[in-house]
Amino acid sequence: MLDKNPQTGGEGSASAIETDVVIVGAGPVGLFAVFELGLLDVKAHVIDILDKVGGQCAELYPEKPIYDIPGLPIVTGQQLTDQLMEQIKPFGANFHLGERIDVLKREGERFRLVTDAGTTFLTTVVVIAAGGGSFTPKRPPLEGIEGFEGKSVFYSVRKIAEFMDKDVLIVGGGDSALDWTLNLQPVARSVTLLHRRDDFRGAPHSVEKMRQLVADGKMKLAIGQVSALHGQDGWLDAVTIKAKDGTEQRLPITAMLPFFGLTMKLGPIADWGLNLEENLIPVDTEKFETSEPGIFAIGDINTYPGKLKLILSGFHEAALMAQKAHQYVYPGKKVLFQYTTSSSNLQKKLGVR
Amino acid sequence: MAKITFIQPDGTSNVVEAEPGVTVMEAAKLNEIPGIEAECGGACACATCHVYVDEAWRDKTGKPAEMEEDMLDFAFDVRDESRLSCQIKVTEDLDGLVLRVPAKQY
Structure with missing residues (x-):
């Protein structure tokens, strides 16, 4: 389940964690991305600067009600976070909390990412789900x-x-x-x-x-x-x-x-060459991919015509992103579109069958 | 409707028309008043919609509740007349309200 295959990286760098996807940000959208990727057998590591998961839901309004999550007439930020963690449990994502990705660079077919604590990842796909940016002290x-x-x-x-x-x-x-x-x-x-x-x-x-x-x-x-x-x-x-x-x-x-207290600052994302528009990352609305192939942006951090900064929009974006991410991780492999309700294959992955 | 005046640190001012029921922060954001950040969107969780209430209006706007007082700890240059504008509800009574925007929210 774990993707931790420590291996010496290039040019005397510390050993890197190899994975399919690195998700930058453990807010609701980053968490749900683990689910959508997981259904397609794509493994993820999730990094967040906070020492807890949930992003703004956990940091700004853990006790405040949210009324516009489909199917949940009322849910608090913390409850939504807890429920998402429960939902993604079968996929065994690795979390790296209290760390911020400072460096992102292309390395051959993959990306090398390094956190402020020196943790290094070699990944096929990067998903930026960084919301309003990283929480930094005021x-x-x-x-x-x-x-x-x-x-x-x-x-x-x-x-x-x-x-x-x-x-x-x-x-x-x-x-x-x-x-x-x-x-x-x-x-x-x-x-x-x-x-x-x-x-x-x-x-x-x-x-x-x-x-x-x-x-x-x-x-x-x-x-x-x-x-x-x-x-x-x-x-x-x-x-x-x-x-x-x-x-x-x-x-x-x-x-x-x-x-x-904390405030949200875009941080190092500004230096990743993603053609930012007013501190947001432009993406297409088919795959939610940035100007850099293999780097996606979902949730509040992205922008496209008609964008609404809603958690539910981020969930949709995660689902579509996962389809394309799958192609990068498993080139040439066809995805059979399936429903969790009826697919025994998906149910096995979810551990309910 | 209630008229609210926001005075900037440089002395310039903007008058907005606010509908009773919205918060002063929402009225400010709707009218793009500079200096009202409201990073958390009105959850009383960030202290970036800090304003100073004009002396003449302090009785009508009232004092901060405990949660707001706690959150004001995260603001700067907090004074007796400090409030978080997301916690002031616009009413007809507040027609004419005068507020000052701090030099910086953080």
Whole structure:
């Protein structure tokens, strides 16, 4: 079932995972593509930058109802995701979560894809089902912040030890901000948590722990918002904090971790030579293939005359894409059109017979 | 119908006619008001339709509910007059409403 046949790739690159299809994006449309491809014996690996499947359904509206999925009068984003995962279970797709495809290049008859974590794929077909792009941390609109990123402003923590000799400012009031406050407090030289109000939406026990640390003098809590950054050559030495009453105060710090949620950015897809139109990928409406043969785009990320950004449109696009993808994976092999209701062959694949 | 004025950070303003029942965010998007992103489409899940309510209108628009207050944590330069426009329903009472669009949503 697994397509993991580690094999040395070309030119000293790390071993690559060989597969029929790489699906970029684990939203509802990417998930359903696993189903349509699976019925045609095409195996897929699915990559998503989020640490969970479901895309916007899981990240933006897990509890919100969706009313326009055919046959499901009402379903929440999370329920739809769970149901799709159940539906595609027989096809044993491999998921690579928390990773983003950074590189896509043609290599002979196939494509080589590399994620930001270095995972490499050699695949016959690429299906881009990336929705609104990849979810990336929101960048606070502070002047000059780009210059500090990676040196003293971070949106995630890779190695806790790197903060050992830092005076850290963590900004935000949710679980990410609280968790990193609690994790970095024993390590960093000093930790200050800054939030716009003295009320936290994070888990109550984390809030309690944080307040205890403040009471014990082991960290600081400040109420306000960052209004300016100070430092040189990428190294912060202070920030200006604006309190609710408008008064400003300078706080010396050497590292800042802002946690303001996620936003969707197109990301590296822009560099894949797909003739984008306003950040969308033009496709035909027969196969939903891009200008590059073998690369398909389905769901919210694509555009064509009459396009509607609906989940149900993406499902349709996945079904048609799969027919053409099958031709690339099994050249010359004819597809017998069958219904899951009556085909014993399809039912065997679904594991219901 | 209710007239809503959106004032941009540079001082320019747009007046839109909104039908009671829609949200202020929807009225803004329908009229392509710059600076109202509404990335999540109105699910109160992204804080990119942040607006400042003019002093004179703050009583009529009311205060953010708890979920909205939580989501405002993801916005920038949040003030007492901050609201997420997807959570303000247009009513006849809001005819004349004045809102300011922040310099940046993120």
